[in-house]
Amino acid sequence: MSGGLVLADISAGYGAVQVLHGINLNVEDGSITAVVGANGAGKTTLLRTITGQVRPTAGTIRLGNGADLSRVPVEDMVRHGVALVPEGRGVITELTVEENLRLGGLWRQDRKAATAVLADMYDLFEPLARRRKAAGHQLSGGERQMLALGRALMAAPSLLLLDEPSLGLAPKVTAQILGMLRRLRDDTGLTVLLIEQNVRSALAVADHGVVLNLGRVVASRPAAELAGDTDLRHTYLGF
Structure with missing residues:
Protein backbone atom coordinates (compact mmCIF):
# COMPACT_ATOMS: atom_id res chain seq x y z
CA MET A 1 0.00 0.00 0.00
CA SER A 2 1.54 3.32 -1.10
CA GLY A 3 1.80 6.10 1.44
CA GLY A 4 2.13 8.87 -1.12
CA LEU A 5 -0.46 11.65 -1.29
CA VAL A 6 -1.36 14.11 -4.05
CA LEU A 7 -3.63 17.14 -3.67
CA ALA A 8 -4.61 18.88 -6.90
CA ASP A 9 -6.29 22.31 -6.93
CA ILE A 10 -7.95 21.81 -3.53
CA SER A 11 -10.30 24.54 -2.32
CA ALA A 12 -12.22 24.21 0.94
CA GLY A 13 -13.68 26.14 3.83
CA TYR A 14 -16.58 26.50 6.22
CA GLY A 15 -19.90 27.51 4.68
CA ALA A 16 -19.42 30.74 2.77
CA VAL A 17 -15.91 31.24 4.16
CA GLN A 18 -13.27 29.82 1.83
CA VAL A 19 -10.02 28.99 3.63
CA LEU A 20 -8.01 26.98 1.11
CA HIS A 21 -7.48 28.32 -2.41
CA GLY A 22 -6.25 25.93 -5.10
CA ILE A 23 -3.81 23.92 -2.98
CA ASN A 24 -1.38 21.65 -4.85
CA LEU A 25 0.66 19.32 -2.67
CA ASN A 26 2.68 16.19 -3.41
CA VAL A 27 3.80 14.05 -0.47
CA GLU A 28 6.25 11.49 -1.82
CA ASP A 29 6.06 7.90 -0.63
CA GLY A 30 8.50 7.23 2.22
CA SER A 31 9.16 10.91 2.94
CA ILE A 32 8.42 13.47 5.65
CA THR A 33 6.71 16.60 4.37
CA ALA A 34 6.26 19.54 6.75
CA VAL A 35 3.52 22.11 6.17
CA VAL A 36 4.35 25.31 8.05
CA GLY A 37 2.92 28.78 8.34
CA ALA A 38 1.63 31.37 10.77
CA ASN A 39 -1.63 31.12 12.69
CA GLY A 40 -4.55 31.42 10.27
CA ALA A 41 -2.52 30.12 7.32
CA GLY A 42 -4.94 27.21 6.81
CA LYS A 43 -2.79 24.36 8.10
CA THR A 44 -5.41 22.65 10.27
CA THR A 45 -8.13 23.14 7.65
CA LEU A 46 -5.83 21.45 5.15
CA LEU A 47 -5.48 18.43 7.43
CA ARG A 48 -9.21 18.32 8.12
CA THR A 49 -9.85 18.37 4.38
CA ILE A 50 -7.45 15.50 3.74
CA THR A 51 -9.12 13.40 6.46
CA GLY A 52 -12.68 14.14 5.32
CA GLN A 53 -13.73 16.30 8.26
CA VAL A 54 -14.08 19.15 5.77
CA ARG A 55 -15.17 18.32 2.23
CA PRO A 56 -13.36 20.14 -0.60
CA THR A 57 -15.41 22.39 -2.84
CA ALA A 58 -12.97 21.78 -5.70
CA GLY A 59 -10.02 19.59 -6.57
CA THR A 60 -8.94 16.01 -5.86
CA ILE A 61 -7.15 14.18 -3.04
CA ARG A 62 -5.55 10.89 -4.01
CA LEU A 63 -3.30 8.38 -2.35
CA GLY A 64 -0.26 7.10 -4.20
CA ASN A 65 -2.21 3.97 -5.17
CA GLY A 66 -4.85 6.12 -6.88
CA ALA A 67 -7.56 5.86 -4.21
CA ASP A 68 -9.75 8.99 -4.09
CA LEU A 69 -9.74 10.12 -0.45
CA SER A 70 -12.33 12.82 -1.06
CA ARG A 71 -14.95 10.05 -1.31
CA VAL A 72 -13.85 8.06 1.74
CA PRO A 73 -15.86 8.45 4.99
CA VAL A 74 -13.80 9.65 7.96
CA GLU A 75 -14.30 6.37 9.83
CA ASP A 76 -12.89 4.37 6.88
CA MET A 77 -9.64 6.32 6.49
CA VAL A 78 -7.71 3.78 8.58
CA ARG A 79 -8.68 0.98 6.17
CA HIS A 80 -7.00 2.97 3.41
CA GLY A 81 -3.77 3.15 5.42
CA VAL A 82 -4.27 6.69 6.74
CA ALA A 83 -3.83 7.50 10.45
CA LEU A 84 -4.22 10.87 12.16
CA VAL A 85 -2.67 12.21 15.37
CA PRO A 86 -4.84 15.26 16.07
CA GLU A 87 -3.85 18.50 17.77
CA GLY A 88 -4.17 18.15 21.53
CA ARG A 89 -3.10 14.49 21.30
CA PRO A 157 -0.66 3.02 8.46
CA SER A 158 1.25 3.79 5.29
CA LEU A 159 0.47 7.52 5.69
CA LEU A 160 0.67 9.27 9.06
CA LEU A 161 -0.82 12.74 9.50
CA LEU A 162 0.19 14.83 12.52
CA ASP A 163 -1.35 18.13 13.62
CA GLU A 164 0.96 20.27 15.77
CA PRO A 165 2.66 17.38 17.65
CA SER A 166 5.04 19.75 19.47
CA LEU A 167 2.24 21.88 20.96
CA GLY A 168 2.90 22.47 24.67
CA LEU A 169 6.01 20.29 24.79
CA ALA A 170 9.48 21.20 26.03
CA PRO A 171 12.12 21.55 23.27
CA LYS A 172 13.92 18.39 24.37
CA VAL A 173 10.71 16.34 24.21
CA THR A 174 9.81 17.89 20.85
CA ALA A 175 13.19 16.84 19.45
CA GLN A 176 12.64 13.31 20.76
CA ILE A 177 9.16 13.00 19.22
CA LEU A 178 10.19 14.41 15.84
CA GLY A 179 13.32 12.27 15.84
CA MET A 180 11.09 9.22 16.13
CA LEU A 181 9.41 10.24 12.88
CA ARG A 182 12.73 10.03 11.07
CA ARG A 183 13.40 6.66 12.62
CA LEU A 184 10.01 5.39 11.46
CA ARG A 185 10.60 6.73 7.95
CA ASP A 186 14.03 5.11 7.77
CA ASP A 187 13.07 1.78 9.36
CA THR A 188 9.59 1.20 7.92
CA GLY A 189 9.22 3.51 4.92
CA LEU A 190 6.37 5.36 6.63
CA THR A 191 5.13 8.47 4.82
CA VAL A 192 4.52 11.46 7.10
CA LEU A 193 2.65 14.73 6.60
CA LEU A 194 3.52 17.02 9.49
CA ILE A 195 1.48 20.15 10.22
CA GLU A 196 3.59 22.24 12.55
CA GLN A 197 3.97 25.78 13.88
CA ASN A 198 7.41 25.03 15.32
CA VAL A 199 9.05 25.82 12.01
CA ARG A 200 12.70 25.22 12.93
CA SER A 201 12.02 21.76 14.36
CA ALA A 202 9.70 20.77 11.52
CA LEU A 203 12.10 21.75 8.75
CA ALA A 204 15.00 20.10 10.59
CA VAL A 205 13.28 16.70 10.49
CA ALA A 206 11.48 16.96 7.13
CA ASP A 207 12.62 16.05 3.63
CA HIS A 208 10.33 18.60 1.98
CA GLY A 209 8.73 21.79 3.25
CA VAL A 210 5.57 23.62 2.19
CA VAL A 211 4.75 27.15 3.34
CA LEU A 212 1.10 28.17 3.58
CA ASN A 213 -0.08 31.75 3.79
CA LEU A 214 -3.75 32.72 3.89
CA GLY A 215 -4.77 29.37 2.42
CA ARG A 216 -2.32 29.39 -0.47
CA VAL A 217 0.98 27.61 -1.08
CA VAL A 218 3.68 30.29 -1.32
CA ALA A 219 6.68 27.94 -1.34
CA SER A 220 7.31 24.22 -1.83
CA ARG A 221 10.94 23.13 -1.73
CA PRO A 222 13.40 20.77 -0.03
CA ALA A 223 13.18 21.49 3.70
CA ALA A 224 16.83 22.45 4.07
CA GLU A 225 16.47 24.94 1.23
CA LEU A 226 13.44 26.57 2.86
CA ALA A 227 15.19 26.78 6.21
CA GLY A 228 18.07 28.60 4.55
CA ASP A 229 15.92 31.16 2.71
CA THR A 230 16.20 34.19 4.99
CA ASP A 231 13.81 36.42 3.05
CA LEU A 232 11.07 33.80 2.94
CA ARG A 233 11.49 32.98 6.65
CA HIS A 234 11.24 36.65 7.63
CA THR A 235 8.23 37.28 5.41
CA TYR A 236 6.10 34.24 6.20
CA LEU A 237 7.55 32.35 9.16
CA GLY A 238 8.58 35.02 11.63
CA PHE A 239 12.22 34.12 12.21
Whole structure:
Protein backbone atom coordinates (compact mmCIF):
# COMPACT_ATOMS: atom_id res chain seq x y z
CA MET A 1 0.00 0.00 0.00
CA SER A 2 1.54 3.32 -1.10
CA GLY A 3 1.80 6.10 1.44
CA GLY A 4 2.13 8.87 -1.12
CA LEU A 5 -0.46 11.65 -1.29
CA VAL A 6 -1.36 14.11 -4.05
CA LEU A 7 -3.63 17.14 -3.67
CA ALA A 8 -4.61 18.88 -6.90
CA ASP A 9 -6.29 22.31 -6.93
CA ILE A 10 -7.95 21.81 -3.53
CA SER A 11 -10.30 24.54 -2.32
CA ALA A 12 -12.22 24.21 0.94
CA GLY A 13 -13.68 26.14 3.83
CA TYR A 14 -16.58 26.50 6.22
CA GLY A 15 -19.90 27.51 4.68
CA ALA A 16 -19.42 30.74 2.77
CA VAL A 17 -15.91 31.24 4.16
CA GLN A 18 -13.27 29.82 1.83
CA VAL A 19 -10.02 28.99 3.63
CA LEU A 20 -8.01 26.98 1.11
CA HIS A 21 -7.48 28.32 -2.41
CA GLY A 22 -6.25 25.93 -5.10
CA ILE A 23 -3.81 23.92 -2.98
CA ASN A 24 -1.38 21.65 -4.85
CA LEU A 25 0.66 19.32 -2.67
CA ASN A 26 2.68 16.19 -3.41
CA VAL A 27 3.80 14.05 -0.47
CA GLU A 28 6.25 11.49 -1.82
CA ASP A 29 6.06 7.90 -0.63
CA GLY A 30 8.50 7.23 2.22
CA SER A 31 9.16 10.91 2.94
CA ILE A 32 8.42 13.47 5.65
CA THR A 33 6.71 16.60 4.37
CA ALA A 34 6.26 19.54 6.75
CA VAL A 35 3.52 22.11 6.17
CA VAL A 36 4.35 25.31 8.05
CA GLY A 37 2.92 28.78 8.34
CA ALA A 38 1.63 31.37 10.77
CA ASN A 39 -1.63 31.12 12.69
CA GLY A 40 -4.55 31.42 10.27
CA ALA A 41 -2.52 30.12 7.32
CA GLY A 42 -4.94 27.21 6.81
CA LYS A 43 -2.79 24.36 8.10
CA THR A 44 -5.41 22.65 10.27
CA THR A 45 -8.13 23.14 7.65
CA LEU A 46 -5.83 21.45 5.15
CA LEU A 47 -5.48 18.43 7.43
CA ARG A 48 -9.21 18.32 8.12
CA THR A 49 -9.85 18.37 4.38
CA ILE A 50 -7.45 15.50 3.74
CA THR A 51 -9.12 13.40 6.46
CA GLY A 52 -12.68 14.14 5.32
CA GLN A 53 -13.73 16.30 8.26
CA VAL A 54 -14.08 19.15 5.77
CA ARG A 55 -15.17 18.32 2.23
CA PRO A 56 -13.36 20.14 -0.60
CA THR A 57 -15.41 22.39 -2.84
CA ALA A 58 -12.97 21.78 -5.70
CA GLY A 59 -10.02 19.59 -6.57
CA THR A 60 -8.94 16.01 -5.86
CA ILE A 61 -7.15 14.18 -3.04
CA ARG A 62 -5.55 10.89 -4.01
CA LEU A 63 -3.30 8.38 -2.35
CA GLY A 64 -0.26 7.10 -4.20
CA ASN A 65 -2.21 3.97 -5.17
CA GLY A 66 -4.85 6.12 -6.88
CA ALA A 67 -7.56 5.86 -4.21
CA ASP A 68 -9.75 8.99 -4.09
CA LEU A 69 -9.74 10.12 -0.45
CA SER A 70 -12.33 12.82 -1.06
CA ARG A 71 -14.95 10.05 -1.31
CA VAL A 72 -13.85 8.06 1.74
CA PRO A 73 -15.86 8.45 4.99
CA VAL A 74 -13.80 9.65 7.96
CA GLU A 75 -14.30 6.37 9.83
CA ASP A 76 -12.89 4.37 6.88
CA MET A 77 -9.64 6.32 6.49
CA VAL A 78 -7.71 3.78 8.58
CA ARG A 79 -8.68 0.98 6.17
CA HIS A 80 -7.00 2.97 3.41
CA GLY A 81 -3.77 3.15 5.42
CA VAL A 82 -4.27 6.69 6.74
CA ALA A 83 -3.83 7.50 10.45
CA LEU A 84 -4.22 10.87 12.16
CA VAL A 85 -2.67 12.21 15.37
CA PRO A 86 -4.84 15.26 16.07
CA GLU A 87 -3.85 18.50 17.77
CA GLY A 88 -4.17 18.15 21.53
CA ARG A 89 -3.10 14.49 21.30
CA GLY A 90 -6.58 12.98 21.75
CA VAL A 91 -5.60 10.42 24.41
CA ILE A 92 -8.55 8.88 26.28
CA THR A 93 -7.47 9.87 29.77
CA GLU A 94 -9.68 7.36 31.61
CA LEU A 95 -8.05 4.42 29.85
CA THR A 96 -4.62 2.98 30.58
CA VAL A 97 -1.68 3.25 28.23
CA GLU A 98 -2.21 -0.32 27.05
CA GLU A 99 -5.96 0.15 26.58
CA ASN A 100 -5.34 3.27 24.48
CA LEU A 101 -2.83 1.40 22.32
CA ARG A 102 -5.11 -1.61 21.83
CA LEU A 103 -7.88 0.76 20.81
CA GLY A 104 -5.72 1.85 17.87
CA GLY A 105 -5.53 -1.73 16.59
CA LEU A 106 -9.18 -2.69 17.08
CA TRP A 107 -10.00 -2.77 13.38
CA ARG A 108 -7.31 -5.39 12.70
CA GLN A 109 -8.75 -8.89 12.28
CA ASP A 110 -5.50 -10.68 13.12
CA ARG A 111 -5.16 -10.65 16.93
CA LYS A 112 -1.65 -12.10 16.83
CA ALA A 113 -0.52 -9.34 14.52
CA ALA A 114 -2.06 -6.72 16.81
CA THR A 115 -0.21 -8.19 19.80
CA ALA A 116 3.06 -8.15 17.86
CA VAL A 117 2.56 -4.49 16.90
CA LEU A 118 1.81 -3.67 20.55
CA ALA A 119 5.20 -5.12 21.50
CA ASP A 120 6.79 -3.01 18.76
CA MET A 121 5.20 0.13 20.24
CA TYR A 122 6.69 -0.62 23.63
CA ASP A 123 10.09 -1.11 22.00
CA LEU A 124 9.76 2.20 20.17
CA PHE A 125 8.37 4.18 23.10
CA GLU A 126 10.19 2.89 26.15
CA PRO A 127 8.52 5.33 28.60
CA LEU A 128 5.15 3.80 27.66
CA ALA A 129 6.41 0.29 28.37
CA ARG A 130 7.24 1.38 31.90
CA ARG A 131 3.81 2.97 32.36
CA ARG A 132 1.57 0.55 30.50
CA LYS A 133 -0.88 0.27 33.42
CA ALA A 134 -1.00 4.02 34.11
CA ALA A 135 -4.11 5.98 33.15
CA GLY A 136 -3.84 8.61 30.44
CA HIS A 137 -4.39 11.46 32.89
CA GLN A 138 -1.32 10.35 34.87
CA LEU A 139 1.06 10.85 31.93
CA SER A 140 3.26 13.84 31.18
CA GLY A 141 2.66 15.87 28.03
CA GLY A 142 5.48 14.09 26.24
CA GLU A 143 4.21 10.68 27.27
CA ARG A 144 0.72 11.56 26.05
CA GLN A 145 2.13 12.58 22.67
CA MET A 146 4.03 9.29 22.47
CA LEU A 147 0.83 7.45 23.34
CA ALA A 148 -1.18 9.28 20.68
CA LEU A 149 1.51 8.51 18.12
CA GLY A 150 1.75 4.87 19.22
CA ARG A 151 -2.02 4.44 19.04
CA ALA A 152 -2.04 5.76 15.47
CA LEU A 153 0.80 3.41 14.53
CA MET A 154 -1.10 0.42 15.94
CA ALA A 155 -3.20 0.57 12.77
CA ALA A 156 -0.03 -0.01 10.68
CA PRO A 157 -0.66 3.02 8.46
CA SER A 158 1.25 3.79 5.29
CA LEU A 159 0.47 7.52 5.69
CA LEU A 160 0.67 9.27 9.06
CA LEU A 161 -0.82 12.74 9.50
CA LEU A 162 0.19 14.83 12.52
CA ASP A 163 -1.35 18.13 13.62
CA GLU A 164 0.96 20.27 15.77
CA PRO A 165 2.66 17.38 17.65
CA SER A 166 5.04 19.75 19.47
CA LEU A 167 2.24 21.88 20.96
CA GLY A 168 2.90 22.47 24.67
CA LEU A 169 6.01 20.29 24.79
CA ALA A 170 9.48 21.20 26.03
CA PRO A 171 12.12 21.55 23.27
CA LYS A 172 13.92 18.39 24.37
CA VAL A 173 10.71 16.34 24.21
CA THR A 174 9.81 17.89 20.85
CA ALA A 175 13.19 16.84 19.45
CA GLN A 176 12.64 13.31 20.76
CA ILE A 177 9.16 13.00 19.22
CA LEU A 178 10.19 14.41 15.84
CA GLY A 179 13.32 12.27 15.84
CA MET A 180 11.09 9.22 16.13
CA LEU A 181 9.41 10.24 12.88
CA ARG A 182 12.73 10.03 11.07
CA ARG A 183 13.40 6.66 12.62
CA LEU A 184 10.01 5.39 11.46
CA ARG A 185 10.60 6.73 7.95
CA ASP A 186 14.03 5.11 7.77
CA ASP A 187 13.07 1.78 9.36
CA THR A 188 9.59 1.20 7.92
CA GLY A 189 9.22 3.51 4.92
CA LEU A 190 6.37 5.36 6.63
CA THR A 191 5.13 8.47 4.82
CA VAL A 192 4.52 11.46 7.10
CA LEU A 193 2.65 14.73 6.60
CA LEU A 194 3.52 17.02 9.49
CA ILE A 195 1.48 20.15 10.22
CA GLU A 196 3.59 22.24 12.55
CA GLN A 197 3.97 25.78 13.88
CA ASN A 198 7.41 25.03 15.32
CA VAL A 199 9.05 25.82 12.01
CA ARG A 200 12.70 25.22 12.93
CA SER A 201 12.02 21.76 14.36
CA ALA A 202 9.70 20.77 11.52
CA LEU A 203 12.10 21.75 8.75
CA ALA A 204 15.00 20.10 10.59
CA VAL A 205 13.28 16.70 10.49
CA ALA A 206 11.48 16.96 7.13
CA ASP A 207 12.62 16.05 3.63
CA HIS A 208 10.33 18.60 1.98
CA GLY A 209 8.73 21.79 3.25
CA VAL A 210 5.57 23.62 2.19
CA VAL A 211 4.75 27.15 3.34
CA LEU A 212 1.10 28.17 3.58
CA ASN A 213 -0.08 31.75 3.79
CA LEU A 214 -3.75 32.72 3.89
CA GLY A 215 -4.77 29.37 2.42
CA ARG A 216 -2.32 29.39 -0.47
CA VAL A 217 0.98 27.61 -1.08
CA VAL A 218 3.68 30.29 -1.32
CA ALA A 219 6.68 27.94 -1.34
CA SER A 220 7.31 24.22 -1.83
CA ARG A 221 10.94 23.13 -1.73
CA PRO A 222 13.40 20.77 -0.03
CA ALA A 223 13.18 21.49 3.70
CA ALA A 224 16.83 22.45 4.07
CA GLU A 225 16.47 24.94 1.23
CA LEU A 226 13.44 26.57 2.86
CA ALA A 227 15.19 26.78 6.21
CA GLY A 228 18.07 28.60 4.55
CA ASP A 229 15.92 31.16 2.71
CA THR A 230 16.20 34.19 4.99
CA ASP A 231 13.81 36.42 3.05
CA LEU A 232 11.07 33.80 2.94
CA ARG A 233 11.49 32.98 6.65
CA HIS A 234 11.24 36.65 7.63
CA THR A 235 8.23 37.28 5.41
CA TYR A 236 6.10 34.24 6.20
CA LEU A 237 7.55 32.35 9.16
CA GLY A 238 8.58 35.02 11.63
CA PHE A 239 12.22 34.12 12.21
